[in-house]
Amino acid sequence: MGADDRLETLEAFRGRQSKGSGVGLEVRLLDTVSELREVESLQQLVWGMPDREVVPSHQLLAAVRNGGLVLGAFAGGRLVGFSYAFVGWREGERVLHSHMTAVLPDLQDHDVGYRLKCAQREWALAQGYARIVWTFDPLQSRNAYFNLHKLGARAERYLVDYYGRMEDELNRGLPTDRLEVDWWLTSEPVRARLEGRWVPPALEGAPPVLEAQGDGPGPVREPAGELVRLEVPASLADLRQRDPQLPLAWRLATREAFLRCLAAHYAAVDFRRHAGRSFYVLERTR
Numbered sequence: 025m026g027a028d029d030r031l032e033t034l035e036a037f038r039g040r041q042s043k044g045s046g047v048g049l050e051v052r053l054l055d056t057v058s059e060l061r062e063v064e065s066l067q068q069l070v071w072g073m074p075d076r077e078v079v080p081s082h083q084l085l086a087a088v089r090n091g092g093l094v095l096g097a098f099a100g101g102r103l104v105g106f107s108y109a110f111v112g113w114r115e116g117e118r119v120l121h122s123h124m125t126a127v128l129p130d131l132q133d134h135d136v137g138y139r140l141k142c143a144q145r146e147w148a149l150a151q152g153y154a155r156i157v158w159t160f161d162p163l164q165s166r167n168a169y170f171n172l173h174k175l176g177a178r179a180e181r182y183l184v185d186y187y188g189r190m191e192d193e194l195n196r197g198l199p200t201d202r203l204e205v206d207w208w209l210t211s212e213p214v215r216a217r218l219e220g221r222w223v224p225p226a227l228e229g230a231p232p233v234l235e236a237q238g239d240g241p242g243p244v245r246e247p248a249g250e251l252v253r254l255e256v257p258a259s260l261a262d263l264r265q266r267d268p269q270l271p272l273a274w275r276l277a278t279r280e281a282f283l284r285c286l287a288a289h290y291a292a293v294d295f296r297r298h299a300g301r302s303f304y305v306l307e308r309t310r
Contacts (some may be wrong), residue, residue, distance in 0.1 A: 034131070049136060051143045054094040060084045062103045063094065070126040071194055084108060086196070093120070095143050097127070097136050104128045107140040109148075117268070120148045122158035132166075139173055145209050155209060157188060159202035161194070162278055163260045163271065165302040166296040168203075168234070172304070176214035177205035179292040180309075182282040189272070196277055197268075203292065205281070218310060224294055225251060225305065234281040236301070239263060240270055241277035247285045254281050254304040255292065258297070 054060060060081035067078045087110045088094055097105035105127035110122035122144060127136045148156055160167045162182075171177045187200040208214060216222035230251040235242045240257075257263045257274055264271050282292075285306050294305035 039144050048099055049104075049134075049139055050098045051095055052098070053088075053147075054096040054104070055085075055088050057085060058083055059096060059103070060094065063096070063106050063108070066103060066106055066126055066128070067124070069128065077190065080107065093144065093147055095140055095147070097140055099131065099136075104131050105136045105140055107144050109144060109156065109158075114155075114156065118153065120144075120151075120153045120156045122156050125158075137170060138174065145207070149209055153209065156207040157204060157206075159183065159204045162201065162203045162282065162304075163198075163256055163274055164194070165256055165258055165297075168256070168302070169297065171205055172292060172295040173224070173242065174217065175207060176217040177207040178213070179205045180202040180286060182279070182286055184279065185260070199272055200277075201224070201275060201279055213288075224296070225298065225307070227251070227253060227303075227305065230305065233285060233306075234277060239267060241274050244277060244281045244284065246286050247290055247291065247308075252285065252290065252306050253296075254278070254285065254292075256302050256307060258300060258302045259287050 057279040063084060064081055066076050067073050068075075084092075084094055092110035095107045096103050105125075107122060109120050109122040112119045125137060125140055127140075137245055140188040144156065157225065158171075160171060162168065171258070172179070181204040183202045185199040187195075190196070190200055225284070226283070229249070230253045231245070231247075231249055232255065233245050233247050233252050234254045236255050236257075237256075256278060257270075260271060260274075263274070285292075289308060289310050290306040291309050292304050293307045296303050296305060
């Protein structure tokens, strides 16, 4: 794709921004100081961030004016979600690193995040990107389902205590381990999901590398077979309320399980929910 083609595609993207959805949603580029200050406030509302951990509007503005992207989702003129990304590099290739995507809790089941990520994908394609990468907490099952099952991203890298100590409501008291995903924008798994024709792999016969025993994790097993499954808590927040000690036990157990699987050349390719339980699906890559 040449520079003129990318410019034409980007202008087409801008022209489609005003199209709404079932909740009257508008997704558009954010590039003014006033809009980016709203993004500061949304970070605190969604994640309970202390002031020192909020990405400030001046940094967002600098990123936008130097090749980065901040998208905002508006409902009734109110900012209800955003996605922030900047240029990154992997194996000598330019990628878009999606650092933050957030939606107000009362709209998290209304496809706002999905609309933001689809708009981010369209913008990235217009700019000539082949993939978007981002990190997420592997114990957050809602995010895992969204990233792997709904969007078709895949994870082959596990990052131990990636951010160090954090004091927001979601991360307080836990090592900030992260899975890093690759979203290959024109791959068949991604296109099949976005077009509604993807068929998930059958889990019959996929042995567990980690399963729950009561509320806690059981022993970690060696991965074997083309597909394996790895259980995580269905809701980390609910688990924390029942027993504040168990999230750390799950963090350490899932860390060991993921590191074993990735070392044995598995990749996390799906996330499934069944009978109140939540599982990663990992596939052997070679």
